Amino acid sequence: MKSQNKFKSIYCFTGKGGVGKSVIALALAHCLATQAQGRKVHFFSWEANSSAEKLLRPLGINDGTIVDDSRSVIEYLQRKLGKIVGNWIGNTSFFSSVMQVVPSIRYMLSLEEMIKSLTDSSDKVIGVFDAPSSGHMLVMFKSFESYIQILKKGVVFEDILHAQSLLRDPQFCKINLITLPSVFACNEALETQENLVSMGWKKKAIEIYLNQSFLSLKENIPSTQMPSFFSKKIFLEEKILSDFGPTIQGIFPYTAHQDLSELVQELSGMSNLMKLLI
Amino acid sequence: MMFTYAKEKIQIGNTTMIAAKQFEIFCGLGGVGKTTLAAARALHLALLGRKILLITIDPSRRLKDLLQIKEENAGKIESVPLSNFSENAEGFLDAILLSSSVTLARVIEPSLAEKVSQNTIIKTLTGTYSGLTEVLAPMEMFYFYNKNQYQTIILDTPPGRHFIDFLDSYQRIRQFFDQRVINGLRQIKKLKFNPVDLSMKKIIGVDPWIFVHKILNEGIRKILEYLEKITDRSFLNEFINSLELIYGARGAFLNLLEKWHLLQDKNFANWFLVTAVEQDRILELLELHKKAKGIVHSDSYLILNKCLSSYWDMKDGNNSKDVSNSNDERNNNLGKQAKNSKLNKIRNSLYDKELNLKKIALSTFSEDRILEFLEILEEPSFAQLLLISEGWNTFNQK
Known part of the structure; x- marks a missing residue:
């Protein structure tokens, strides 16, 4: 484990849908909760009622928040204009109907609130953010740029400018892009990285990890005994690695578990990989 | 445990299944293969001679990899020649990567278009990754429906909760x-x-x-x-x-939106809920389905994608689930009584996942509404897409 001051304030996990973002995010949160003494770990999730949410307590992760973007605008207005006024404006049909058709405002303000909760906390908190899949995560991050451009000045402008600068700061925020051994998932990871860089993120703050690798089976089973299904999988994976290899920071093996909690614990025990994620 | 397959049932029953409708919508959680199956469906119908438009509204736009569409052509109709897939095939498959600014320009009156394109707020908020695609998707669909050029319009929706954003778009636009x-x-x-x-x-x-x-x-x-x-x-x-x-x-928007009821009409729309064996998230999908009730009509289909059944070793285990005759070929595909314990564990886990998925599927959907697609162990290519599109044939026996 790196020394404590090396921890970032927030770790974002994204990637194509179904790549295992939540599981790896949970694994890191679990690992940090048990090893980063003196720090609290706060897990942020985007999906309500997800199986990840139910695991937080059993895994010893102190806090968990489901990011509810439908509330974020009202909460922001309440913070800035007072409870009564904020609530009133947020619930008028005029305001809410406009907000309904531009979800990017809600995404952005919920992220702003999340960052504020981390920076305001008197404890040393590490946030782990199980973000939406990469397309919608880019929508979230892009919205900062859009509204900075639109607003030009004012309180909201200052707030989102500040949040954006923290998100872009490699000391504050690290983005772990999870991918699978498939062309689609790897293309999406690379594109996400490029897009983030074009939006002002530092390339070194964005790392790509391959999940569900079957490669390690090769060490245990002679090729003559390898069932054809797995040989084919491994063959495809090796092709992926020859095409995308240099961009991949680490490889998580496929682990067979029926139970999500066991899976998370096994992954979080892979200390070399966890160190890389940090 | 004994399972009869939808596919098998259809073959035996000789029923006609999954007639193409005016609208076909693919939805599900992330990474289950929505885009691939929607493109395969589009290709399948196009090869049967239908005029097809395929629209993707997922901001990650994987469709461009599948059909080799350039990002800068987003919003435009891309006519992909069917001869790319099958040498002698004639005609085209039309596809669009939805672009908010292009859709908006299509919807509004030409007299307004220029002013709209100059407004900095609208301009910024309709750029790439604007988050407006879910709200604008019905506009795009109904715009092309009114043009009367396409027999089937297929929509590939974004994952999970963003699909609900699409379903809510009707209410949201009307409120707005x-x-x-x-x-x-x-x-x-x-x-x-x-x-x-x-x-x-x-x-x-x-x-x-x-x-x-x-x-x-x-x-x-x-x-x-x-x-x-x-x-x-x-x-x-x-x-x-x-x-x-x-x-x-407003008038243009609300006029288009009047067609929304067609999506709720069994005679006009097919809904496909997609899930995949490798993920244990069918429960989350069914939850999504529940939320969508009232909009997604009761006659929808559940697709189990990336099934491994063709790779199972028939002689190993107590299952009697495979319908194929080419058992010999399949023996050892997944390893008959593999000696390695690690391998056995992975194998069993994959096997159990698939069984479990099918059990849950059958408890919620009737057999003839469950469709299976096999895991394809190839890199994506035109040839692969053609192969997957043939999967749709199986359900279409007359």
Whole structure:
């Protein structure tokens, strides 16, 4: 484990849908909760009622928040204009109907609130953010740029400018892009990285990890005994690695578990990989 | 455990299944293969001679990899020659990567188009990764429906909760264009938004409607006054301008939206809920399905994608589930009584996942509404897409 001051304030996990973002995010949160003494770990999730949410307590992760973007605008207005006024404006049909058709405002303000909760906390908190899949995560991050451009000045402008600068700061925020051994998932990871860089993120703050690798089976089973299904999988994976290899920071093996909690614990025990994620 | 497959059932029953409808919508959680199956369906129908338009609204736009569409062509109709897939095939498969700005330009009257394209707020908010694609998707679909060029319009939706955003778009757009909001805005415009001067005495008494407007208007003015405290006057003016411009296209939006009921009509729309064996998230999908009830009609299909059944070793285990005759070929595909314990564990886990998925599927959907697609162990290519599209044939036996 790196020394404590090396921890970032927030770790974002994204990637194509179904790549295992939540599981790896949970694994890191679990690992940090048990090893980063003196720090609290706060897990942020985007999906309500997800199986990840139910695991937080059993895994010893102190806090968990489901990011509810439908509330974020009202909460922001309440913070800035007072409870009564904020609530009133947020619930008028005029305001809410406009907000309904531009979800990017809600995404952005919920992220702003999340960052504020981390920076305001008197404890040393590490946030782990199980973000939406990469397309919608880019929508979230892009919205900062859009509204900075639109607003030009004012309180909201200052707030989102500040949040954006923290998100872009490699000391504050690290983005772990999870991918699978498939062309689609790897293309999406690379594109996400490029897009983030074009939006002002530092390339070194964005790392790509391959999940569900079957490669390690090769060490245990002679090729003559390898069932054809797995040989084919491994063959495809090796092709992926020859095409995308240099961009991949680490490889998580496929682990067979029926139970999500066991899976998370096994992954979080892979200390070399966890160190890389940090 | 014994399972009969939808596929098998159809073959035995000789029934015609999955007739193409005017609209076909693919939805599900992330990474289950929605885009691939939607493209395969489009290709399958196009090869049968139907005029097809395939629209993807997922901002990650994986469709461009599948059909080799360039990102800069987003929004435009891309006509992919069918000869790419099958040498002698004639005709095209049309596809669009939805672009908010292009859709907006299609929907609104040409007279407004230029003004709209110059408004900085609208311009910025309809750029790439704007987050508007879910709301604009029905507009795009119904625009092309009204053009009457396509026999089937296939929609590839974004994952999970963003699919719900798409389902909500009908309500959201209608709310947005609520007449009362517009009346209020008109008054603001007339009076020129001026937060300091709230006096409207001149108007009261002239027309009772204006009094109503005044109240609404004052509400909105009050909101704008507060918003000015945290934003900026010139922004708010531009904001009101942008709303006014969009409200100018209200008629066009609401006209298109009138077609929404077609999506709820069994005779006009097929809904495909997609899940994949490798993920244990069918419960989350069914939850999504529940939320979508009332919009997604009861006659929808559940697709189990990436099934491994063709790789199972028939002689190993107690299952009697495979319907194929080519057992010999399949023996050892997944390893007959593999000696390695690690391998056995992975194998069993994959096997159990698939069994479990099918069990849950059958408890919620009737057999003839469950479709299976096999895991394809190849890199994506035109040839692969053709192969997957043939999977749709199996369900189409007459």
